[in-house]
Amino acid sequence: MLQQLTEKNRLTKQHTQEYRQSFALNRNAAGFNKEMKEFVYTLVCDRADGPNVYDIDGNEYVDLTMGFGSILFGHNYMPVRKAIEEQLTKNWSVGPISPLAGFLSKEISKATGVERVAFFNSGTEAVMVALRIAKAITKKKYFVFFKGAYHGTFDSLLSLKNDPVTNLAKEIVPGVTQSMLNESYLLEYGSEESLYFIKKHKDEIAAVLTEPVQSRNPTFQPREYLHELRKITAENNIALIFDEVITGFRICIGGCQKYFDVTADIVTYGKVIGGGLPIGIVAGKAKFLDATDGGFWQYGDDSIPPVKSTFVAGTFCHHPLAMAASLKTLEILNQLNGKLLKDLNETTGAFCARLNSFFSTNGYQLSISHFASLFRFYTPGKLNLLYYQLLLNGVYVWEGRNCFLSPAHTPDVIASLEEKIKLSCLQLEERGILKKKIT
Numbered sequence: 001m002l003q004q005l006t007e008k009n010r011l012t013k014q015h016t017q018e019y020r021q022s023f024a025l026n027r028n029a030a031g032f033n034k035e036m037k038e039f040v041y042t043l044v045c046d047r048a049d050g051p052n053v054y055d056i057d058g059n060e061y062v063d064l065t066m067g068f069g070s071i072l073f074g075h076n077y078m079p080v081r082k083a084i085e086e087q088l089t090k091n092w093s094v095g096p097i098s099p100l101a102g103f104l105s106k107e108i109s110k111a112t113g114v115e116r117v118a119f120f121n122s123g124t125e126a127v128m129v130a131l132r133i134a135k136a137i138t139k140k141k142y143f144v145f146f147k148g149a150y151h152g153t154f155d156s157l158l159s160l161k162n163d164p165v166t167n168l169a170k171e172i173v174p175g176v177t178q179s180m181l182n183e184s185y186l187l188e189y190g191s192e193e194s195l196y197f198i199k200k201h202k203d204e205i206a207a208v209l210t211e212p213v214q215s216r217n218p219t220f221q222p223r224e225y226l227h228e229l230r231k232i233t234a235e236n237n238i239a240l241i242f243d244e245v246i247t248g249f250r251i252c253i254g255g256c257q258k259y260f261d262v263t264a265d266i267v268t269y270g271k272v273i274g275g276g277l278p279i280g281i282v283a284g285k286a287k288f289l290d291a292t293d294g295g296f297w298q299y300g301d302d303s304i305p306p307v308k309s310t311f312v313a314g315t316f317c318h319h320p321l322a323m324a325a326s327l328k329t330l331e332i333l334n335q336l337n338g339k340l341l342k343d344l345n346e347t348t349g350a351f352c353a354r355l356n357s358f359f360s361t362n363g364y365q366l367s368i369s370h371f372a373s374l375f376r377f378y379t380p381g382k383l384n385l386l387y388y389q390l391l392l393n394g395v396y397v398w399e400g401r402n403c404f405l406s407p408a409h410t411p412d413v414i415a416s417l418e419e420k421i422k423l424s425c426l427q428l429e430e431r432g433i434l435k436k437k438i439t
Helices: 002-008 010-019 034-039 078-088 099-112 123-138 192-200 223-235 255-260 286-293 320-335 339-361 381-392 411-430
Strands: 045-049 052-055 060-063 116-120 142-146 184-187 205-210 239-244 266-270 280-284 367-371 374-378
Touching (some): 002 034, 060 411, 078 320, 099 116, 099 255, 099 320, 116 286, 123 142, 123 239, 142 192, 184 192, 192 223, 205 223, 223 255, 239 255, 255 266, 280 286, 381 411
Parallel strands (some): 142 184, 142 205, 239 266
Antiparallel strands (some): 116 280, 266 280
């Protein structure tokens, strides 16, 4: 397999090595171990269209990464591309605010039911600001997040372990010191113990931050737990924050708030709504969003901002190209009244069910879990070699392993994709890597 991949991705590996000294890219060392050293590289592509990406060696791949989930409709989707091109002819500068930002804020408010919307550059920034405004309004300093969640790269969230006595997140990443984690409680998601802890420490907890459905564990969809979180936080002046950077505008237009019938205080969005361009959004109740600008006032009278604001800023937060792409994305979703997402979710569910049936029938210790059009393979131990076999067979899955389908993955593309996955499994079985369960 290694020799075949090395030949197939010769220019990708050559490019990676040539620029390694100058280009500090964490992805080029992700999952590094000495035995797998030759497999550790990021595919280098210079073209993408529809469901496919094309590497600099000239190979075509069915793309399951889809811009880490930011590409909903497919690569190079013409309506979004035309919206960006049209905006390019007008303005792509920042300084004066683009009128598109105001238009987009109102459209998002209509679509999701949030009261106010603020724009930033990434999901990480959005989560960082969400926590800041929660602390500013509640006037408390601790927050809760949960094991298994992914909230970007903000220092106070970069931990996978907690102190078993205090539940404070523990220092595990070089450069993220314990002092940055000393206001971060890390709890078990979905447990009764976590609810008890929040109640016990209600007077010091400013916010509970959660991915309603964790992108790394999409099978767990805890509706009742989310409702209980909402009840506890509402009763105790604790902000409930939904991180919907991945799930937002994917499960349905209203996101997990609508799907689970839970209204959060603050919601963060990104990825899908940006139409493939960088964006982060903090949205939610005016009570909390007012901390960004002081709240509502008007010209021509003696009104003033009613709330003391915290500090937020960013050069490219309202970039006209991102605003144009987002407006077009939301316009398309609204025109189809959510049908595109509903159909895509059903397609993904059926795709995963067929593959799970194949895995089970063949006795393979593999499975797929999904939520909406997000899915993940379960590949314990050495079965992660499946991803390299898939790459060899023309299927691209990035090293974080979250996978996404799009409407560009048409029935014929999906049929071909399933055959490639099945072929990869059979090839791994022939090599003695993928072994059948003993029954």
